[in-house]
Amino acid sequence: MTNHSPGSASPPAAGVNLDGFMFFNATEARTLDAMTARIVPSEPDGLGAREAGVVTYLDHAVAGYFRELQSIYRVGLQRLDSYCLAKAGAVFAGLSVSRQDEILREFDTGIGVSAAGADTERLEADSVEPILTRFFAIVREHTIQGMFCDPIYGGNRDFVGWKLIGFPGAQWEYTEEQMRPGFDATTIPILSLADLQRSRVFRHD
Amino acid sequence: MGSGTPSPVDVVIVGTGATGGTAAKVLSERGLNVVGIDRGPYLTPKDFSGDEIKYVNRNFLVPDVLLNPRTYRQDESETAELSAFSLLPQVVGGGTVHWAGWFPRPKPSDFIQHSLHGDVPGASLADWPYSYEDLEPFLTKVEWAFGCAGLDGADRNAPYRSRPYPNPPMPPTKFGRAFYRACQKLDINAHPIPQALVTQPFRGRKPKHLTGFWNLYGDPSGMRSGTATTFIPEALATGNYELRTDCYVQRIVVDRHGNAEGVIYLDADGEEVEQKASIVILAAGAIESARLLLLSATERHPDGLANSSGMLGKNATFHEYVYATGLFDREVCEPFDGYAGHYLSGGSMQFYETDERRGHICGSIIGASQVGHPINWMLPGRPVWGEAAKRADRDYFRHSMKIGMCLHDLAVESNRVDLDPTVKDAWGMPVARITHRSHSNDLALAKWQLAKNAEILDAAGAKQVTSVSHQRCTGNTFHQHGTARMGFDPSKTVLNEWCEAHDVPNLYVIDGSGFPTALGVNPTLTMMAHAWRACEFIADYHAKGRKFRLDRRPAARNNAGGA
Numbered sequence: 001m002t003n004h005s006p007g008s009a010s011p012p013a014a015g016v017n018l019d020g021f022m023f024f025n026a027t028e029a030r031t032l033d034a035m036t037a038r039i040v041p042s043e044p045d046g047l048g049a050r051e052a053g054v055v056t057y058l059d060h061a062v063a064g065y066f067r068e069l070q071s072i073y074r075v076g077l078q079r080l081d082s083y084c085l086a087k088a089g090a091v092f093a094g095l096s097v098s099r100q101d102e103i104l105r106e107f108d109t110g111i112g113v114s115a116a117g118a119d120t121e122r123l124e125a126d127s128v129e130p131i132l133t134r135f136f137a138i139v140r141e142h143t144i145q146g147m148f149c150d151p152i153y154g155g156n157r158d159f160v161g162w163k164l165i166g167f168p169g170a171q172w173e174y175t176e177e178q179m180r181p182g183f184d185a186t187t188i189p190i191l192s193l194a195d196l197q198r199s200r201v202f203r204h205d
Numbered sequence: 206m207g208s209g210t211p212s213p214v215d216v217v218i219v220g221t222g223a224t225g226g227t228a229a230k231v232l233s234e235r236g237l238n239v240v241g242i243d244r245g246p247y248l249t250p251k252d253f254s255g256d257e258i259k260y261v262n263r264n265f266l267v268p269d270v271l272l273n274p275r276t277y278r279q280d281e282s283e284t285a286e287l288s289a290f291s292l293l294p295q296v297v298g299g300g301t302v303h304w305a306g307w308f309p310r311p312k313p314s315d316f317i318q319h320s321l322h323g324d325v326p327g328a329s330l331a332d333w334p335y336s337y338e339d340l341e342p343f344l345t346k347v348e349w350a351f352g353c354a355g356l357d358g359a360d361r362n363a364p365y366r367s368r369p370y371p372n373p374p375m376p377p378t379k380f381g382r383a384f385y386r387a388c389q390k391l392d393i394n395a396h397p398i399p400q401a402l403v404t405q406p407f408r409g410r411k412p413k414h415l416t417g418f419w420n421l422y423g424d425p426s427g428m429r430s431g432t433a434t435t436f437i438p439e440a441l442a443t444g445n446y447e448l449r450t451d452c453y454v455q456r457i458v459v460d461r462h463g464n465a466e467g468v469i470y471l472d473a474d475g476e477e478v479e480q481k482a483s484i485v486i487l488a489a490g491a492i493e494s495a496r497l498l499l500l501s502a503t504e505r506h507p508d509g510l511a512n513s514s515g516m517l518g519k520n521a522t523f524h525e526y527v528y529a530t531g532l533f534d535r536e537v538c539e540p541f542d543g544y545a546g547h548y549l550s551g552g553s554m555q556f557y558e559t560d561e562r563r564g565h566i567c568g569s570i571i572g573a574s575q576v577g578h579p580i581n582w583m584l585p586g587r588p589v590w591g592e593a594a595k596r597a598d599r600d601y602f603r604h605s606m607k608i609g610m611c612l613h614d615l616a617v618e619s620n621r622v623d624l625d626p627t628v629k630d631a632w633g634m635p636v637a638r639i640t641h642r643s644h645s646n647d648l649a650l651a652k653w654q655l656a657k658n659a660e661i662l663d664a665a666g667a668k669q670v671t672s673v674s675h676q677r678c679t680g681n682t683f684h685q686h687g688t689a690r691m692g693f694d695p696s697k698t699v700l701n702e703w704c705e706a707h708d709v710p711n712l713y714v715i716d717g718s719g720f721p722t723a724l725g726v727n728p729t730l731t732m733m734a735h736a737w738r739a740c741e742f743i744a745d746y747h748a749k750g751r752k753f754r755l756d757r758r759p760a761a762r763n764n765a766g767g768a
Contacts, residue, residue: 039590185542
């Protein structure tokens with residue numbers, strides 16, 4: 001996995017393969033890149049899903065832990081592009097961002113769904129809309145995970161997500177002084193799991 | 206691990222969590238020869254970290270729902286659907302591995318709900334066969350052996366305690382200070398919620414961690430009290446306790462006289478093993494203990510073991526965590542930074558006792574807490590994608606807090622655990638099916654208390670307050686009780702006052718299964734004291750061949766509530 005050094009935060013062009021993918025092909029990655037960039041947009045501060053490398057998180061997760069969701073990702077991505085072609089004359093990644101937002105709004109139930117609710121056996125029987133509704137709910141849930149997870153999972157690159165909200169990371173210890181009113185917590189250096197594993201904080205030997 | 210039939214022991218305990226760990230310590234220290242069995246591995250502090258994906262979004266601690274799900278429905282008219290309802294950690298230490306460590310005591314009124322409220326329509330309230338006064342010595346024993354921090358005298362209506370708290374409370378967090386200020390304004394008696402952790406050097410433990418990763422995560426520091434880092438090592442040190450991990454108990458074996466003979470389990474290699482024991486103790490949680498008794502049905506016990514009353518699995522009670530979240534204006538208010546200090550800071554028992562002017566009976570503990578971590582933080586009704594969602598994350602993650610409650614769950618006979626008729630686990634055994642609908646009293650209680658919590662957030666200066674709306678129980682507290690009700694009458698209850706099955710004289714269920722009614726507080730301290738009490742009975746009486754039954758007049762033994 002390639003890490004960008006802090007400071008090189010200019011957003012990569014959609015579909016540029018930064019990290020290489022385990023599961024998704026280039027078309028799928030490009031569509032997901034466009035979707036995730038609407039779920040957490042880069043504007044106005046350059047702190048969005050694209051900068052956080054969320055598609056890399058999705059790729060690692062779907063290749064591994066969420067392997068039972070591989071079909072809904074494959075089928076969902078195909079159906080989304082077919083739907084966009086029929087309705088708007090271009091695949092999802094080829095539409096303007098405002099048109100992309102309109103399409104996603106059509107499939108937004110406003111509530112999260114647990115990934116475990118995806119039933120791959122029902123994919124063939126279901127009509128387009130229930131599949132895309134479920135697919136968008138899953139991508140949305142996983143995008144938030146990729147935005148705010150520890151960077152060890154492939155997302156939250158350069159702590160983009162944690163910087164956005166002001167979270168100092170995986171550290172297990174704050175001082176009483178840091179908890180007192182008036183203390184500026186943004187001065188606490190952000191720590192990742194890898195930082196902690198390299199340090200002696202949690203060495204038990 | 207070898208399969209077959211290892212040597213018989215005095216006691217086999219199924220489960221190593223809050224109550225199984227307590228039993229391991231008490232019985233092995235009394236010199237009994239004990240085997241403890243757990244379905245999961247023995248993880249220790251070196252395995253843990255503040256990794257939100259691993260602990261909150263994936264199943265590092267809890268069972269994999271693809272292998273071992275549960276099913277849930279609201280009532281018999283529905284077909285139960287696959288569910289992750291109340292999946293406790295499947296590791297040595299059980300729920301005490303991931304908890305926030307709320308450790309409040311119950312109140313005397315919790316033990317006499319039927320005497321206090323009579324026959325409430327739609328509910329099946331009952332008195333416990335013992336009282337708060339009976340349990341008090343064991344509450345104290347647990348607090349002092351396990352480690353607990355609290356502030357003596359802070360709860361103005363606290364019941365009698367025979368010893369002070371072993372440790373003083375944690376320092377307040379920023380949101381805790383806001384909660385205390387608001388309660389002062391509203392004349393609400395607020396105080397630190399007692400917690401199962403140590404704040405001073407205590408029995409070899411050296412606390413130093415002030416962190417928000419205290420709810421749902423394993424603890425890498427050893428500061429929080431859990432049976433995997435206290436009672437289990439103490440039991441192992443006696444030389445009388447053998448711990449078998451990654452072993453899945455499939456049924457209890459009964460001999461031709463109707464006594465429990467031992468348990469059959471699949472060991473870590475998938476081999477079937479029979480462990481014989483003079484006494485069998487279940488401590489697998491109220492859902493799995495009930496399931497195991499139902500799975501142990503035989504020709505002689507066609508409806509499940511210890512179920513001649515037909516009551517096994519019924520009157521199941523589950524707390525639901527519900528809350529109101531307050532958003533504070535970042536231009537006006539300093540951030541709370543809830544990730545520092547503790548998940549929980551400040552609470553109140555002010556609304557605990559029944560006040561019928563509120564339109565409902567019973568009440569619940571309330572507590573102020575942070576909103577969670579970046580992926581899963583809790584803001585009811587928040588936008589979930591797009592620029593609005595991004596703005597909400599940026600503006601409110603550091604500027605919000607919540608006040609939650611363990612919603613009381615009145616016992617209802619049709620709320621129950623049984624075996625799902627179609628869904629099986631990966632080993633081919635029927636899974637637990639939960640049927641549960643909240644009693645209308647509890648819906649009213651949630652509504653009233655959440656409005657009160659919102660009022661406190663208002664007084665704290667929140668710009669906007671949003672509350673969850675309680676519709677159905679999801680098992681989000683992991684608190685489980687009532688599935689093997691204890692009492693004096695074998696035709697109406699499953700266990701007697703010592704947690705021994707009426708039908709099977711050497712079978713005990715010492716987890717929350719025996720609770721005739723739920724509490725308004727988090728149940729773990731009460732469960733551990735309940736287990737400790739049963740295990741002292743086992744050591745002092747059962748194991749010595751002596752008999753002792755309590756007086757049948759439980760209400761007369763109480764002096765609370767004028768009963």
